[in-house]
Amino acid sequence: MLKKWARSALMGLTLSALIGAILPVAGAVEITIACGAVGIESRLCREGTESWAAATGHRVRLIQSPNLSNNRLALFQQMLAAGSSDVDLFQIDVIWPGILATHLIDLNPYYGEEQRQAHWKTLIDNNTIGGELKAIPWFTDIGLLYYRSDLLDKYGLPVPETWSQLASAAMRVVDAEREAGRVRMTGFVFQARAYEGLTCNALEWIASYGGGQILSPGGAIDLHNPRAVSALNQVAGWIGTFVSKGVLTYDEEDARGVFQSGNAVFMRNWPYAWALAQADGSPVKGLVGVAPLPKGGIDGRHAGTLGGWGLAVSRYSKHPALAADLARHLTSEAEQIRRAIAGAFNPTRPAVYRNAAVLAAHPFMGSLSELMDNAVVRPSRIAGERYNQFSTIFWNAVHDILSGRAAAADSLAAAERRLRRLSRNGRW
Numbered sequence: 001m002l003k004k005w006a007r008s009a010l011m012g013l014t015l016s017a018l019i020g021a022i023l024p025v026a027g028a029v030e031i032t033i034a035c036g037a038v039g040i041e042s043r044l045c046r047e048g049t050e051s052w053a054a055a056t057g058h059r060v061r062l063i064q065s066p067n068l069s070n071n072r073l074a075l076f077q078q079m080l081a082a083g084s085s086d087v088d089l090f091q092i093d094v095i096w097p098g099i100l101a102t103h104l105i106d107l108n109p110y111y112g113e114e115q116r117q118a119h120w121k122t123l124i125d126n127n128t129i130g131g132e133l134k135a136i137p138w139f140t141d142i143g144l145l146y147y148r149s150d151l152l153d154k155y156g157l158p159v160p161e162t163w164s165q166l167a168s169a170a171m172r173v174v175d176a177e178r179e180a181g182r183v184r185m186t187g188f189v190f191q192a193r194a195y196e197g198l199t200c201n202a203l204e205w206i207a208s209y210g211g212g213q214i215l216s217p218g219g220a221i222d223l224h225n226p227r228a229v230s231a232l233n234q235v236a237g238w239i240g241t242f243v244s245k246g247v248l249t250y251d252e253e254d255a256r257g258v259f260q261s262g263n264a265v266f267m268r269n270w271p272y273a274w275a276l277a278q279a280d281g282s283p284v285k286g287l288v289g290v291a292p293l294p295k296g297g298i299d300g301r302h303a304g305t306l307g308g309w310g311l312a313v314s315r316y317s318k319h320p321a322l323a324a325d326l327a328r329h330l331t332s333e334a335e336q337i338r339r340a341i342a343g344a345f346n347p348t349r350p351a352v353y354r355n356a357a358v359l360a361a362h363p364f365m366g367s368l369s370e371l372m373d374n375a376v377v378r379p380s381r382i383a384g385e386r387y388n389q390f391s392t393i394f395w396n397a398v399h400d401i402l403s404g405r406a407a408a409a410d411s412l413a414a415a416e417r418r419l420r421r422l423s424r425n426g427r428w
């Protein structure tokens with residue numbers, strides 16, 4: 001008897017084949033997709049497009065896009081502003097629907113109510129602008145704490161519940177390991193380069209201490225407050241001690257590189273890092289654990305930023321129906337199961353979190369759906385098309401603090417003034 005996931009995989013393929021057969025295309029066409037290349041993303045994307053191409057008889061061309069979310073945005077904006085039909089399907093960040101809305105088609109006609117309901121409502125709502133579905137959710141992300149279970153065991157340390165516990169555990173291990181000759185050992189790696197990833201990290205520190213989410217749900221600016229100042233002061237104090245200064249240039253892959261080569265006790269990263277750290281050939285295979293990010297003190301909260309990506313069809317595509325069909329295939333339950341098992345990419349469909357094969361491959365995924373419900377959301381719906389401008393002001397202010405160029409209170413006050421100047425009567 002076929003396992004449930006295998007049956008749904010087959011059903012997905014048959015459906016695509018059927019759709020391919022009835023679509024009014026005169027001969028095979030080529031669809032171009034711009035998908036990500038972080039970790040093994042590119043391979044997984046290619047495999048997904050190949051099964052669609054085999055089932056429909058069409059061809060798919062992949063173009064690689066830059067790893068950093070904001071660099072990718074700049075490239076896509078350039079292409080779309082030129083009205084270019086070169087790319088049919090774009091992988092877009094959860095924070096972009098508002099920014100790119102005018103260049104993307106409404107997917108509702110291609111993606112009915114029943115299909116939409118199979119995804120988390122928050123993600124469908126996030127991708128819906130003015131009633132139009134601008135992207136089909138593909139995978140979600142949440143900030144997680146990775147730790148070296150062997151090292152915590154060796155020094156009799158628990159998995160840290162608060163940032164202060166993380167700091168003291170990291171210092172303890174780093175000191176002892178360096179003394180024992182492992183001079184490259186560092187305590188904690190995360191994303192502190194000046195880019196969107198720093199916005200995600202900083203929001204986690206601030207929100208974990210109850211320092212707000214930069215903008216209130218009503219759009220009022222809430223950044224220069226005592227909790228945010230002290231949260232960022234704390235992180236600035238780590239740098240140059242158990243966190244190396246190099247972290248100020250790290251993105252996701254830099255942090256993973258250090259952690260995976262065995263040179264860090266803790267890492268903040270997205271779920272994809274799990275599958276790679278645990279893969280054959282990884283120097284830390286079997287030595288890694290994953291947990292919610294620490295709370296800001298015992299009264300604080302675990303705050304992981306919500307990330308993730310969807311698939312959107314360009315308004316300038318010459319083949320919107322086929323591009324939408326490819327998006328439907330790539331985001332299908334069968335594909336999300338495959339990507340979850342092979343790459344720990346978090347599904348956007350709650351049902352996949354109960355899938356036995358997924359849970360057998362990555363037991364921690366079962367608990368992620370609960371974490372996701374409590375995730376911290378960047379204020380991209382409030383800032384809308386100006387989100388990138390907003391986030392740039394924030395991440396630059398944080399980078400100045402972490403690199404010691406400005407005191408936390410001054411830098412946040414200056415960022416708040418800048419945000420106010422761009423607001424309408426103090427509201428975004």
Ligand code: GLC
Pocket residue numbers: 068069093094095140141196197198200252270306307308309
């Ligand atoms: C991940 C997240 C995305 C976020 C980016 C920042 O790719 O999924 O939402 O913007 O990291 O680096």
